[in-house]
Amino acid sequence: MKKILMAVCIATVLSGCSDNEVGSVDLGFFSLKDISLRNLNDDKISGVTCHIASVEADFSLADPSDSSISCRQTGEITPEMIATIDKSKSGEVVFKQSKSVFFKTMKVRRIYDSENQTLLYLSYTTKETDSSFKHSLSTVPLWGTTAYISPSAAQ
Numbered sequence: 001m002k003k004i005l006m007a008v009c010i011a012t013v014l015s016g017c018s019d020n021e022v023g024s025v026d027l028g029f030f031s032l033k034d035i036s037l038r039n040l041n042d043d044k045i046s047g048v049t050c051h052i053a054s055v056e057a058d059f060s061l062a063d064p065s066d067s068s069i070s071c072r073q074t075g076e077i078t079p080e081m082i083a084t085i086d087k088s089k090s091g092e093v094v095f096k097q098s099k100s101v102f103f104k105t106m107k108v109r110r111i112y113d114s115e116n117q118t119l120l121y122l123s124y125t126t127k128e129t130d131s132s133f134k135h136s137l138s139t140v141p142l143w144g145t146t147a148y149i150s151p152s153a154a155q
Contacts, residue, residue, distance in 0.1 A: 040095050044084050047075035069123035071138040077145040087112045117142040
C-alpha cells in the first residue's frame with residue numbers, strides 16, 4: 001500500500017512539472033523575476049509549434065503582462081487541419097495561463113488570414129497594464145505546405 005501511495009505522490013508531483021517549460025532565465029541576484037520559455041503545440045494544427053517567453057514573478061500575486069511569441073512550421077500542415085479551425089475574424093483561443101489572482105490571463109489566439117493563407121498567433125493579456133493591453137504577434141504562412149491553395153487553382 002505504501003508503494004502505491006508513493007507512486008501516486010510522485011506522479012502528482014511530476015504532472016505538476018509538465019507545463020512545457022523549455023528554459024528559464026534568472027533576471028539577477030536581487031530580482032524575484034524570471035523569464036520562462038515554454039513551447040506550445042497547436043492541438044488542431046500539429047505542424048505548428050510556438051515558443052512563448054513571459055516574465056514570472058516569484059512570491060507575487062500577479063506576474064507582469066509582458067510576453068512574446070514566435071511560431072514556426074515544425075511539421076506537416078494539411079488542408080484537413082485547416083478545415084477544422086475557426087475561420088472567424090476573432091479566431092479561437094489555443095492556450096491560456098493565469099497571470100494573477102486578480103483575473104489577469106495570458107491567452108494565445110489563432111486567427112486564419114484566408115487572403116494571404118497565413119496562420120496568425122496573437123499572445124495577449126486580458127487586463128490593461130500601464131494604459132495598454134500587452135500583446136505580441138507571430139505568423140505561419142501556408143506557402144510550401146499541402147494546405148496552400150495556389151491563386152490560379154482558387155479561381
